[in-house]
Amino acid sequence: MNMMKWTLGPALLALSQLAAAKPVNNTKPLVNDKALQDAIKVENLYKHAENLQAIAYSTPGRNRVAGSTGHDLTVEYITEQLNALDGYYDVELQPWEGYTQTYEEISFTVNGVVYEAQVVEYSSNLTATDVPLVVVPNLGCDATDFPSTVSGSVALVHRGSCTFAIKSQNAKAAGAIGVIFWNNENAGVVAGTYGGILDDAVPGGGITQADGEALVALSSNTTLTTSLEIATVIELVQSNNVIATSKYGSPDNILFLGAHSDSVAAGPGINDDGSGTIGILETAIQLAKYSTKAQVKFGWWTAEESGLLGSTYYVESLSDEELLKIRLYLNFDMIASPNYILGHYDGDGSEFGETGPAGSAEAEHLFEEYYESNGLNHTATEFNGRSDYGPFLDAGIPSGGLDAGADEVKTQEWVDQFGGTLGAILDPNYHSAEDDVANLNEFCFGVMSKGIAHAVATYGASGFEGFPERETAAKRSVGEGTKAKPTHKYPYRFPTIL
Numbered sequence: 486m487n488m489m490k491w492t493l494g495p496a497l498l499a500l501s502q503l504a505a506a507k508p509v510n511n512t513k514p515l516v517n518d519k520a521l522q523d524a525i526k527v528e529n530l531y532k533h534a535e536n537l538q539a540i541a542y543s544t545p546g547r548n549r550v551a552g553s554t555g556h557d558l559t560v561e562y563i564t565e566q567l568n569a570l571d572g573y574y575d576v577e578l579q580p581w582e583g584y585t586q587t588y589e590e591i592s593f594t595v596n597g598v599v600y601e602a603q604v605v606e607y608s609s610n611l612t613a614t615d616v617p618l619v620v621v622p623n624l625g626c627d628a629t630d631f632p633s634t635v636s637g638s639v640a641l642v643h644r645g646s647c648t649f650a651i652k653s654q655n656a657k658a659a660g661a662i663g664v665i666f667w668n669n670e671n672a673g674v675v676a677g678t679y680g681g682i683l684d685d686a687v688p689g690g691g692i693t694q695a696d697g698e699a700l701v702a703l704s705s706n707t708t709l710t711t712s713l714e715i716a717t718v719i720e721l722v723q724s725n726n727v728i729a730t731s732k733y734g735s736p737d738n739i740l741f742l743g744a745h746s747d748s749v750a751a752g753p754g755i756n757d758d759g760s761g762t763i764g765i766l767e768t769a770i771q772l773a774k775y776s777t778k779a780q781v782k783f784g785w786w787t788a789e790e791s792g793l794l795g796s797t798y799y800v801e802s803l804s805d806e807e808l809l810k811i812r813l814y815l816n817f818d819m820i821a822s823p824n825y826i827l828g829h830y831d832g833d834g835s836e837f838g839e840t841g842p843a844g845s846a847e848a849e850h851l852f853e854e855y856y857e858s859n860g861l862n863h864t865a866t867e868f869n870g871r872s873d874y875g876p877f878l879d880a881g882i883p884s885g886g887l888d889a890g891a892d893e894v895k896t897q898e899w900v901d902q903f904g905g906t907l908g909a910i911l912d913p914n915y916h917s918a919e920d921d922v923a924n925l926n927e928f929c930f931g932v933m934s935k936g937i938a939h940a941v942a943t944y945g946a947s948g949f950e951g952f953p954e955r956e957t958a959a960k961r962s963v964g965e966g967t968k969a970k971p972t973h974k975y976p977y978r979f980p981t982i983l
């Protein structure tokens with residue numbers, strides 16, 4: 486989408502500046518907080534949700550995964566809604582192409598006992614029946630770590646020190662046909678990635694630390710025999726980000742709001758992240774009655790579920806100069822979870838110790854005050870970069886957002902604050918076929934969508950006056966933090982390379 490930047494000659498550039506200077510219809514009133522919040526109606530949010538679900542169910546996959554018809558139709562839906570607003574927004578599609586793993590299945594059995602396992606991302610397929618499982622001493626980062634008995638066998642390798650890819654390449658060089666990685670921390674089944682398709686690696690899976698230790702102990706007095714089956718589908722897909730830019734407000738002071746437009750393959754993704762997609766879409770629609778001092782931009786990111794691929798691509802496509810114009814990025818990923826919390830990213834680091842660049846704390850405080858002014862309890866959630874604000878943070882852009890919860894387990898403290906089910910995860914239908922319209926919590930959806938409108942109205946009207954100036958370098962700090970991190974049902978949202 487930056488092709489223009491390189492091909493415009495001086496004459497054309499002057500023309501484009503003339504075009505930009507042409508006054509837009511300035512008769513619209515400046516955005517008003519209460520009016521914009523009041524314009525966000527739960528019925529409209531649900532109408533969009535029904536439409537996204539109908540889109541998913543109209544396709545064979547019954548999902549909206551990046552690269553699928555369901556996702557393409559989602560992009561078309563968002564674009565049509567925005568283009569119906571009398572040209573209030575410039576709506577652009579940014580094409581993206583990449584490999585995503587659209588299917589995975591693993592079965593790992595040792596001496597007749599089935600172990601919980603997860604496929605290493607970008608693993609190829611394997612069917613191995615009754616072959617030896619050989620424990621590899623050390624960490625498998627050196628070719629010499631692998632005993633000759635590994636040939637024709639599945640290698641059992643400890644996680645740590647070097648990438649899964651290196652360990653797998655060493656295993657293949659030693660003649661192994663597959664590899665199982667056991668975790669080096671008590672954080673569930675290890676979800677690794679090879680970081681791309683590798684010809685010189687063997688198929689791989691991950692298991693827990695406890696299972697790995699038990700198998701190593703067992704191997705000292707028993708011969709281990711395994712059956713390992715791994716099936717994946719990895720596809721090169723073409724997809725699009727949608728970027729909508731308001732024609733109002735200062736293009737040097739941009740408020741950017743984002744949500745991901747794709748679902749996982751398992752289901753229609755109506756809470757994850759249909760809810761965030763809809764929350765910012767309905768806000769964009771209602772904003773079109775008003776003018777703003779800050780320019781407001783919206784991004785609907787593709788391939789978030791494959792590792793923030795669309796948003797990363799977008800951020801990398803901007804020049805340093807363009808990045809500096811973004812005063813704040815706000816992210817909305819799952820804002821209607823059935824066993825919800827009223828969360829806001831911990832931008833000031835007061836709970837989990839990790840702050841964002843200057844401005845992130847202010848964004849968090851805006852949402853805290855929003856909840857409090859409505860007499861609502863609220864809680865900070867980990868500012869760990871595991872959604873589309875990650876690449877913006879990496880580029881030094883202050884970030885914030887609302888979060889109703891994914892696979893975190895509900896604590897007593899959260900039950901006291903928000904009600905709901907103790908010990909259940911915040912979205913029990915997370916990444917499943919049941920993440921449909923019935924999965925949405927209406928109250929939470931309304932509160933958080935109005936919270937989006939509040940942020941847009943506040944920064945839109947102030948033009949970021951009094952807001953911290955942009956810093957040129959990313960400044961995150963890691964401090965103490967007072968709160969224990971929540972327990973997740975799944976150990977990692979995205980596969981890790983180490």
Ligand SMILES: [Zn+2]
Nearest residue numbers: 757758818819
């Ligand atoms: Zn999501």
